Amino acid sequence: MDDKDIISILSDRTGLLIDHLGKRYNLIHYETPEDFLAGISLDSKLFILDFDHAQESALSLIESIRDLCGHIQIPIFVLQGKALHQTSLQAFEKGCDDIIDADSPIEEITLRCEKLIYNKVANDQLQAQVKQATELAFIAMSDTSDLGINIQFLLEVHQCANIDELGMRLLQAVNAYGLKASVQLRSEMGVKNMEASGIERELESKLIWELQHDGRYVDFGRRCVMNYEQVSVLVKDMPIEDEKKYGALKDNLFSLLQGADARLKALENIQQVQDQQHMVKSLSIKMQGMMEEIDAGYQVVMKDIADVVEDVSDGVNEIIMNLGLHEEQEKALEKIMEHGLRSTNDIFSKGLKLDESFQNVIKELGVFLSNDKVKFSAEQRKKLLSIIEQS
Incomplete structure (x- = not known):
């Protein structure tokens, strides 16, 4: 079928109306109400009822058509005969869209048909736009809801x-x-x-x-x-x-x-940073203990060396007195011993200074390790670095 609009027409007669409309529209012609209801086409742009039945029969037919169409709004155009002259208002109440005398000029009937079809097309387009707008609104609402869920999750997940x-x-x-x-x-x-x-x-x-x-x-x-x-x-x-x-x-x-x-x-x-911090802290504590042990051993060694040197000096002095050396020889040996004692004392003093620096390093490291978060301020870092470099 071509792209002409469809008109379903109920008429028990043929003539000028069907010939005239057939040139501009695709007509589906039914001769009895029973045939019309049985073969009703919902693709129609207009229903034309051209008959002069009794009042009850005509009104019942209009009502039946509306029931069959359901939510699909197809205009109904009635060409009324004498039997329907007193029932126009009731016909409109049942769902008729327009009524005209069947004997009216064909041009006027055609104009009325075109107006109803135009309104039908415009109404269909409007409904399509409303449906599309409604779908878009639901999609937008759904998208907004989904976006809200995702945004809320991304805010909370951090x-x-x-x-x-x-x-x-x-x-x-x-x-x-x-x-x-x-x-x-x-x-x-x-x-x-x-x-x-x-x-x-x-x-x-x-x-x-x-x-x-x-x-x-x-x-x-x-x-x-x-x-x-x-x-x-x-x-x-x-x-x-x-x-x-x-x-x-x-x-x-x-x-x-x-x-x-x-x-x-x-x-x-x-977790990796925390593990590394724990590892560094554990190693640092172990190093601190080792450094304290080394320092304690160092001090013992320095004391033992001083004691040995003093013992050697006392022993030499005692031997010198029994050797019978003349005065110059005794002075020469004493001079050698004094030089040895002075050199040993100098070395011991340097060792004490080194030990003092070492103790400062251990002290600052202890302050560092006492912090559970293993975190140093900039001032603390500079101070510890300076002490280590001086040492």
Whole structure:
């Protein structure tokens, strides 16, 4: 059929009206009300009822047409005969859009038809625009809601202090979309599998682990595994019957996975820094103990050396007195001994100064290690560095 508008016409007669309208429209002609109701075309732009039946029969037909059309608004144009002259108001109440005497000029009837068809086309276009606007409004509302869920998750996820809290936040965000899911987080801190109920399901955890490298989306029925590096989610009730919603959910949930993965990496880095700080602190405490032991041993050695030198000096002086040396020889030996004592004392004094610097280093290191956060102020760092360089 060509692109002409369709008119369904009920008429028990043929003549000028059908010939005239047939040139401009595609006519579907019925001769009896029963045929009209049985073959009614909802693609029609206009129904024309051209008959002169009794009042009750005509009004009942209009009402039946409206019932069959339902929400589809197709105008009804009645060409009334004598039997309907007193029922125009009732016809309008039943759903008739226009009434004209059947004996009216063909030009006027045609003009009335064109007006009704024009209004029908305009109304259809308006309804289509309203429907489109309504759909766009619902989409916008849905997108806004989804965006709110994602923004809220991204704001909260950076406050997560551990992997358990991160997994629970992710489950809550997925649940906000009306979905049931399992979550798996993989990191140096271990593999964490979580359910909304809190009880891990071994079969689902194994499934996610096996599919973590099989692409971003792995679909099987209503279930879908979504992967992003160290984070995976198994959604158990995807709306596969709604393709548009299905695609939107995938995009939105994937952004949640990206945010969770970024925070998981941040938690890994925090844990690494804490481990390194603990290791440095443990090593530093061990070094401090070793340095204190070395310092104590150093002082003992210095004292022992001084004692040995004094003993040697006393012994030599005692031997000199019994050797019977003349005065010059005794003075020469005494001079040698005095030089040895002075040199030893000088070395001992230098050792004391070195020990004093060493003690300062140990003291400042002790202040540093007494801080649980292993954190030095700029002034403390400069002071300790200066002491070490001077030492």
